[in-house]
Amino acid sequence: MNEYQRTSSSLLSAHQKTSHVVNSGISENLSSPIYHPALHLRFSRNCDISDCISKPHWYSNFKGSASFRTNNPPGQSKAKTNMKRPGNVTPAYVGTFALLLCLHSVTADYCKVNHCYNGATCVTGVGEEPFICICADGFGGDTCNLTETGPCSPNPCKNDGSCEVIAPTRRGDVFNEYICKCQPGFKGVHCQINVNDCEKQPCKNGGQCRDLDGDYSCQCPSPYVGKQCQLRCVSLLGMEGGAIVESQISASSVHYGILGLQRWGPELARLNNQGIVNAWTSAAHDKNPWIEINMQKIMRLTGIITQGASRLGTAEYIKAFKVASSLDGNSYITYKVDGQQRDKVFVGNIDNDRTKTNLFDVPIVAQYIRIIPVVCRRACTLRMELLGCELHVYSNMAGCSEPLGMKSRFISDGQLSASSSYRTWGIDTFTWHPQFARLDKVGKTNAWSPAYNNRSEWIQVDLEKTKRLTGIITQGAKDFGVVQFVSVFKVAYSNDGESWSTVKENTGNDKLFQGNTDNNTHKKNVFEPPVYARYVRVIPWEWHERITLRMELLGCDD
Incomplete structure (x- = not known):
């Protein structure tokens, strides 16, 4: 028995139980209301068309013209009734049965918020039916969310939820079975409810959670970063370790x-630097001294470690200082007291040897950072280190600019290879092996140099596992007083040592890195974005006198 046969049967049964019938088969004296759950319609007892016309129960919220569409058995036309004035009488035809709806006893206005879809009109219902949807052409279902092409066209799911038909069942000429699969952060039958993602308190280390549509964000206190404030952004950025090279440091x-x-x-202003001359000191006549570090890219800076030094046996240090920063090296902003407009004065050192750490309440996002002495003991003398991390935190790494081991020999000789090696005067003792290509190496043969000066030469480092590479520092050398260096080079990388890729420009062309201009100065280049690889090759492209290279790789474990 199909849906329409069941409907007809129930209505006939109700008709047969009546004591008196009026108006073409509609019962006048039924003992209880007729309610048909399949059609979601309620028919009142003891009413006829004259009752509904003479004693109408108007819907206060239903005005104007609307239509109610019924679903009919195959072969029978669809009936469509238009109500042209406010009223509560809605004749609906299902097959050959004329039904009279006398809607009454309205207790609440459920249609203040329209629960109906696809342009349907919501009419406040009665009893167990709080509202009725009057569908537009082409739509059906309790809330007019179904179409003849299936419930998923158009998509009833909100907030990018995906609609899936779970059974190819039909009710009349429409599908009626589907589910919505919601995106993270949403729930509900139609993914209409935004879940409060902050209820689970995802932010760590004192972070403040803000609920978003389908997501959340954490406002992290310094020095924490990351999606959940789970990472400390306090990596040593390279003053002491050498990742910040001399050419990045300047002073007034x-x-x-x-x-x-x-x-x-200023190139001596490295934390714990040793020697007789081991720090930066401003000139005595300089009334507005400063020292500046160019990070070569925008970084997140969270603090600074300062230290004084001893000159001619006398302690010198900076007792108080300010910090300024810039994105472009032209326009500078002085760090302010939190929530105020006055410059913040940081407390510095109290002697020449002990270190003093100052963390920034609000991290500084900048490429250039400038330390401005305010009060100095004897002279403005400084050794220092910067704390911070990459602007964009990758995976679980807050900072990734550490030397990987060329200078420290953490990278062993066996991990280095080259296309060829040059021998001065053909003597084996003066061979410029790849294992000599270590930053700041000293000696008569203290760098790598290939047998030939052409663009087919290369030096290779096997890191023994995949690492994240963020930059490279290069340096030239001298051969019996002759200055030699690589001025332009390319970088290739591989995970298997066989298939190689070259670091590219945004245009897709191979990137040409600018190298050295002399034999001794460090030249730093950064990889943006980082490179993930086990094997790294440096390919000289232009050089002075002869290809000669010392270097250090920067990065971290993947």
Whole structure:
């Protein structure tokens, strides 16, 4: 028995039980209301068309013109009734049965929020039926969310939820079985409810959670970063370790001591630097001294470690200082007291040897950072280290600019190879092996140099496992007083040592890195985005005198 046969049977049964019938088969004296759950319609007892016309129960919220569409058995036309004025009488035809709806006893206005879809009109219902949807052409179902092509066209699921028909069943000429699969952060039959993602308190280390549509964000206190504030952004950025090279450090002035023989330059301002001349000191006549570090890309800076030094047996240090920063090296902003407009003065050192750490309440996002002495003891003398991390945190790594081991020999000789090696005067003792290509190596043969000067030569490092590479530092050398260096080079990488890729520009062309201009200065280049590889090759492209290279790789474990 199909849906329409069951409908007809129930209505006939109700008709046969009546004591009196009026108006073409509609019962006048039924003992209880007729309710048909399949059609979701309720028919009142003891009413006829004259009752509904003479004693109408108007819906206060139903005005204008609307249509109610019924689903009919095959072969019978669809009836469509238009109501042209406010009223509560809706004749509906199902097959040959004329039904009279006398809607009454409205207790609440459920249609203040329209529960009906696809342009349908919501009419407040009665009893167990709080509302009725009057569907537009082409739609059906309790809430007019179904179509003749199936319930998923158009998609009834909200917030990018996916609709799936779970059974090819039909009710009349429409499908009626589907489910919505919701995107993370949403729930409900139609994915209409935004889950409060902050209820589970996902933010760690004092982070403040903000609920978003289908997601959340954490406002992290310094120095924490990451999706859940789970990472400490306090990596040493390279003043002490050498990842920040000399060419990145500048100052307003330099002090020259002992008749100008001692130069206390900014390149010496490295934490724990040793030697007689081991720090930066500004010139005595400089009334507005500063020292600046160019990070070569925008970084997140969370703090600074400062240290003084001793000159001619006398302690010198900076007792108080300010910090300024810039994105472009032209326009600078001085760090402010939190929530105020006045410059923050940081407390510095109290002697020449012990370190002092200051963390920034709000991280600084900048490429250039400048330390401005305010109060100095004898002279403004400084050794320092910067704390921070990459602007964009990858995976679980907050910082990734550490030397990987060329200089420290953590990368062993066996991990280095090359296309060829040059021998000065053909003597084996003066062979420029790839294992000599270590940053700052000293000696008569203290770098790698190939047998030939052409673009087919290369030096290779096997890192023994995949690592994240963020940059490279290069350096030239001298051969019996002759200055030699690589001025332009390419970088290739591989995970198997056989298939190679070259670091590219945004245009898709091979990137040409600018190398050195002399034999001794460090030149740093960064990889943006980082490179993930086990094997790395440096391919000289242009050079001075002869291809000669010392280097260090920067990065971290993948």
